[in-house]
Amino acid sequence: ILNNDAMKPSKLEDHLRRCHPDKTDKDLTYFKTLKKQLQKKTTVDSMLASTSKRVYDGLRASYNISQLIAKSGKPHTIREELISPAVEKVLKTLLHMPAYDILKRIHLSNNTVQRRIDEMSHNVESFWCNYLKMKHFSIQLDESTLPGNEALLLAYVRFFMDQEIREDLQEL
16 A cells, blocks of 8 residues: 555656666556556455355355255255256256356255255244244144144244234144
């Protein structure tokens, strides 16, 4: 970082003559192209930023696909049977690029998908618990029995949100 005194035109011209005598005859366009070349150079910061963005994008894609798997109610192995091959075909067809580089950034093993689904459901559960702690609501509990003689407790919650009456059914 240069101070204001060092940026005076006379001192800059003196520096150019003393340190860079071969460049004193160059015109302004030469220095502009030099500046553009310097700005295009990859730096450690830009490399780290692009790498972290790719990792973040892969993580985000992993969460989005895990959410789709959870919403579908299908087994987590659908990733191996359908999702990964479908994504690979789309990337090869539309982007004309090898899918391996992109697919390796999207972690979708059975355990990873389960962990992501558990994490998202915990976040949703904690959101609703915190929200309902601060609001008035009504609750109805219903006990039922499943065919395997398993007990099932259902909670039916009604509350106001965004000036509408909302209803939610929770399995406990």
